[in-house]
Amino acid sequence: MKRFHRIVVLAAIMALVAGCGGAGQQRTGGQEQNAQPPAQQQQQTEQTQQTPEPAAPEQPAAPENPEIILATTTSTQDTGLLDVLIPIFEEQTGYIVKTIAVGTGQALKMGENGEADVLLVHAPDSEKPLVESGVAINRRLVMHNDFIIIGPADDPAGVKETTTAAEALKNIADAGAIFVSRGDDSGTHKKELSLWKEAGIDPKGSDWYQETGQGMGATINVANEKLGYTLTDRGTYLAQKKNIDLVIVSEGDAPLLNIYHVMQVNPDKFPMVNGEGARAFADFLLTEETQEIIKNFGVDKYGEPLFFPDGGKVEEDLTGGK
Structure with missing residues (x-):
């Protein structure tokens, strides 16, 4: 009975101490500190929690074959158009474009030899034989000046x-x-x-x-x-x-009239050609966003555009069928 009585008394004392601490004072290391209400403690905890940093922009997955060889005419390089378009494409896709700016005849020859992945050229009569022979595929109108x-x-x-x-x-x-x-x-x-x-x-x-x-x-x-x-x-x-x-x-x-087409070099004829990369770049040139960039390119500097976008059109739309 005495053991039971001591336990009951000890429990009562502990309850009393706990109750006093909850009423406004507690002891830490022999010094008194004002206790905070639970709601205030929660608010302070929330305020002291570190605000998470915003997530970094999601980077495009690295392509299996990231390098693309673009053979193109010197006009796309000399005007500065590619200096605007290529960095946007590379950032969006993870591809790296190696540009070889030469005459259209040389660019077409590179395609004929499988030495380029994608061609951006402006000599329609010389382009068509490459398509007819199967060397180039998916020839599409991009722009004109x-x-x-x-x-x-x-x-x-x-x-x-x-x-x-x-x-x-x-x-x-x-x-x-x-x-x-x-x-x-x-x-x-x-x-x-x-x-x-x-x-x-x-x-x-x-x-x-x-x-x-x-x-x-x-x-x-x-x-x-x-x-x-x-x-x-x-x-x-x-x-x-x-x-x-x-x-x-x-x-x-x-x-x-000066008409520019984009064509992919056929990977079925040249296994080393980066077919996926070529298609990605060709598709990029025809997107609404890229066509808008082409439409406005040069206006701020020269007072008029250097090129006119033609995505979705065919050559006959510009020549009247001639």
Whole structure:
């Protein structure tokens, strides 16, 4: 009975101590501290908890084969368009694009040899045989601008008086004025040769006809130094305009339309081709977001776009079936 009584008394004392502590005081290390109500303790705990940092943006899964070889014309490089588009594509997909900017003829040759994965070019008549042979697949229209003839402001050949590009070239030939050609089998060079043919003139071997064998930007610079004429795409001219004295002397003729297509090199013919990467890049060029970038590219700097987006269209929509 005594043992039971001690237990009961001890329990009563412990309950009393606990009750006093809950009423407002407790002892810690022999010093008194004010106790906080449970609600306040909970609020303080919540405030002292570290706020979680926002989750980092989810990175795209690394592609199994991340490197893409893009063979393209120099105009897409010289205008700065690819400097805008490629970083966006790489960030969105995890692919790495190796760009080889050459004449369209060389770009098509790279595709024919399986040395590139995807082609962005502007010589429709030369592109179609690659598709027909099965070397290139999924050829799609991306954008267009136009070709122009530029020359000295005083226009010694009287090109401004003509109404067609073929007439403009005939005037240049008749005047023996310097004409600087790329001479590199590019899309621009192919267009130039077709215009000479339309004019009924073979300029090869003439003293006034000079070839650079270089890209558009370099050819414009040579023409500027020699105060000569040349054929260029409008985009590259606008990008170079502030650094040269040459002006537009002929534009607007229907044959001067400059159309860009994207094509994938067929992985069934070339097992080393990155088919998935090529398809990803080609699809990217045709997305609504990318087409909007193309639409606005150059407007802030030059007051007009360097290219016009054509996603979802076919070539006949631009040429009227011609």
